Amino acid sequence: xxxxxxxxxRVIDYAVKIRVKPDKSGVVTDGVKHSMNPFDEIAVEExxxxxxxxxxxxxxxxxxxxxxxxxxxxTALAMGVDRAIHVEVAGAEYESLQPIHVAKILAKLxxxxxxxxxxxxxxxxxxxxxxxxxxxxxxxDWPQGAFASKLEKTDxxxxxxxxxxxxxxxxxxxxxxxxSADLRLNEPRYATLPNIMKAKKKPLKKVTAKDLGVxxxxxxxxVSVEDPPxxxxxxxxxxxxxxxxxxxxGGHI
Amino acid sequence: xxxxxxxxxLNLYKTMLYMGRDWPQGYDFFRHRLHKVFIKNSEETDxxxxxxxxxxxxxxxxxxxxxxxxxxxxAMKRRYYxxx
Numbered sequence: 001x002x003x004x005x006x007x008x009x010r011v012i013d014y015a016v017k018i019r020v021k022p023d024k025s026g027v028v029t030d031g032v033k034h035s036m037n038p039f040d041e042i043a044v045e046e047x048x049x050x051x052x053x054x055x056x057x058x059x060x061x062x063x064x065x066x067x068x069x070x071x072x073x074x075t076a077l078a079m080g081v082d083r084a085i086h087v088e089v090a091g092a093e094y095e096s097l098q099p100i101h102v103a104k105i106l107a108k109l110x111x112x113x114x115x116x117x118x119x120x121x122x123x124x125x126x127x128x129x130x131x132x133x134x135x136x137x138x139x140x141d142w143p144q145g146a147f148a149s150k151l152e153k154t155d156x157x158x159x160x161x162x163x164x165x166x167x168x169x170x171x172x173x174x175x176x177x178x179x180s181a182d183l184r185l186n187e188p189r190y191a192t193l194p195n196i197m198k199a200k201k202k203p204l205k206k207v208t209a210k211d212l213g214v215x216x217x218x219x220x221x222x223v224s225v226e227d228p229p230x231x232x233x234x235x236x237x238x239x240x241x242x243x244x245x246x247x248x249x250g251g252h253i
Numbered sequence: 254x255x256x257x258x259x260x261x262x263l264n265l266y267k268t269m270l271y272m273g274r275d276w277p278q279g280y281d282f283f284r285h286r287l288h289k290v291f292i293k294n295s296e297e298t299d300x301x302x303x304x305x306x307x308x309x310x311x312x313x314x315x316x317x318x319x320x321x322x323x324x325x326x327x328a329m330k331r332r333y334y335x336x337x
């Protein structure tokens with residue numbers, strides 16, 4: 001039976017209106033509601049289902065970030081994960097934390113914990129990088145199935161149905177492997193109140209990047225963060241002729 | 254009210270309060286409405302009627318869960334998958 005590692009990220013809640021800091025260094029995160037990255041919820045759900053189908057023996061959740069990341073890990077534990085590892089990264093280091101660092105951390109933990117399968121969300125809804133799964137697979141030199149919309153365990157490994165442009169692709173991989181979850185992989189369960197309470201008793205280990213021997217020096221510098229362009233206001237035309245004239249002007253007809 | 258029923262009602266209230274934290278119009282909106290509904294029925298003494306109300310409460314919890322799931326799924330779909 002396989003041991004599964006899932007990566008979860010604490011991000012600004014999907015329903016929150018994002019505000020850019022006036023100095024363009026990032027977005028406002030203080031006093032803003034945070035929750036688990038929706039794609040990571042899907043990853044957690046898939047891992048927990050593997051366990052429920054007796055295809056996985058243990059599911060471990062990992063999160064890199066400040067102390068509050070433990071809340072996200074609690075949610076994962078409440079969804080059915082067995083134990084959690086919190087890799088503490090705080091302050092300036094957290095601000096400049098990039099997928100390459102997370103991938104190195106996940107790769108190191110995968111080896112330490114002797115896991116057979118790593119599942120992560122395909123991307124986080126805050127930076128939309130979509131790199132962690134691919135980089136983790138590269139560091140470990142394991143096969144990867146990114147953008148999975150279906151995951152099946154076979155005798156020798158996995159059959160992953162991937163969402164690609166204009167269709168689906170089916171790949172067969174051996175284990176160990178890295179998989180990233182796409183939106184249609186499953187419907188994640190809701191972490192209920194009793195389960196959140198029970199999750200408080202589950203083990204949560206705290207480590208630092210230094211313990212794992214991962215260097216967090218940034219490789220990329222964020223130059224500026226800006227609001228997307230505001231949509232231009234429309235106008236009401238008095239009659240059909242003006243409308244046609246305007247459409248012609250815009251080159252639409 | 255019998256003890257098991259009393260516990261069931263309290264559990265319902267707690268669970269819903271917890272769920273209200275994700276309510277689209279805000280926690281306070283949800284909390285006030287929830288409180289009003291529970292107060293309105295607080296004088297009920299007929300065990301059969303209370304049983305039906307508890308059942309209804311459990312149904313509402315399932316509905317809220319489904320609502321949250323759908324809302325999140327739709328938001329993600331709109332943001333990342335709609336090409337129009």
